[in-house]
Amino acid sequence: MEPSSLGEVMEVTREFYKLPLKQKYSNFVDGKEFRMDWCDRFYLVVEPESQRIYTLWPTQPPSFRDILSKYPVRCREITNLVLKNLAKLLNLDREYFVNMLDENAMTHARFNYYPHCPKPDQVFGLKPHSDATVFTIVFVDDSVSGLQLQKNGVWYNVPIVPNALLVNMGDVMEIMSNGLFKSPVHRVVTNAEKERLSLVMFYMMDPEREIEPVPELVDEKNLRRYMKIKTKDYIAEIFKTFARGTLSIDTVKI
Ligand SMILES: O=C(O)CCC(=O)C(=O)O
Numbered sequence: 001m002e003p004s005s006l007g008e009v010m011e012v013t014r015e016f017y018k019l020p021l022k023q024k025y026s027n028f029v030d031g032k033e034f035r036m037d038w039c040d041r042f043y044l045v046v047e048p049e050s051q052r053i054y055t056l057w058p059t060q061p062p063s064f065r066d067i068l069s070k071y072p073v074r075c076r077e078i079t080n081l082v083l084k085n086l087a088k089l090l091n092l093d094r095e096y097f098v099n100m101l102d103e104n105a106m107t108h109a110r111f112n113y114y115p116h117c118p119k120p121d122q123v124f125g126l127k128p129h130s131d132a133t134v135f136t137i138v139f140v141d142d143s144v145s146g147l148q149l150q151k152n153g154v155w156y157n158v159p160i161v162p163n164a165l166l167v168n169m170g171d172v173m174e175i176m177s178n179g180l181f182k183s184p185v186h187r188v189v190t191n192a193e194k195e196r197l198s199l200v201m202f203y204m205m206d207p208e209r210e211i212e213p214v215p216e217l218v219d220e221k222n223l224r225r226y227m228k229i230k231t232k233d234y235i236a237e238i239f240k241t242f243a244r245g246t247l248s249i250d251t252v253k254i
């Protein structure tokens with residue numbers, strides 16, 4: 001994607017979060033079972049277009065709508081390209097995963113704003129989680145880091161790469177690939193001095209479609225590792241597990 005279009009997208013996100021009319025509320029609830037995250041989130045359905053609720057779309061800054069209408073189109077091109085190559089890697093029909101994201105598939109845009117935090121050692125910007133999506137495209141802040149990935153129990157900082165988008169495999173791909181692909185656990189740490197922004201595109205299937213390992217990838221040698229679950233039930237699960245700080249994918253592992 002051209003650096004100029006990416007720059008515009010980050011700029012409208014920044015402008016939006018500067019608006020006084022936006023109610024800013026940061027939560028710090030320190031309980032035994034429940035810990036809120038140090039961030040403001042704003043979700044919009046962007047696809048299917050018929051499900052956009054334009055009354056919720058900010059009218060300020062004035063270019064918000066226009067820019068946020070074009071961005072998903074470009075992200076979809078990236079998604080399709082990567083999904084085709086992932087299917088090829090698994091020796092499946094190249095369109096296999098692309099076809100899962102049919103006309104009823106849901107794409108959410110999530111705008112994350114992490115205010116600077118007076119107690120960065122006590123609260124996360126976003127708790128450890130894996131994305132309950134097919135696929136996620138993250139546009140991270142171009143100057144403040146904070147996103148970390150877990151591998152073999154160790155946390156690694158995700159570097160800031162100018163004008164780059166981060167493509168993240170979600171739980172659905174882990175389940176469908178019967179564990180060949182991994183949906184990485186990640187988190188966002190807070191920063192004592194600086195605020196941070198990100199814009200995340202979440203690709204999910206039609207809520208009525210079922211998630212399960214691709215039959216071609218399961219046999220006597222490669223036993224089935226995940227149960228079947230309807231997309232909408234999996235989404236309902238996320239809200240419970242995220243609040244508890246556990247992983248949704250663990251609920252469908254066999
Ligand atoms: O803010 C980020 O860099 C990542 C956000 C994220 O992981 C999410 O919204 O699921």
Ligand SMILES: [Fe+2]
Nearest residue numbers: 129130131186
């Ligand atoms: Fe995430």
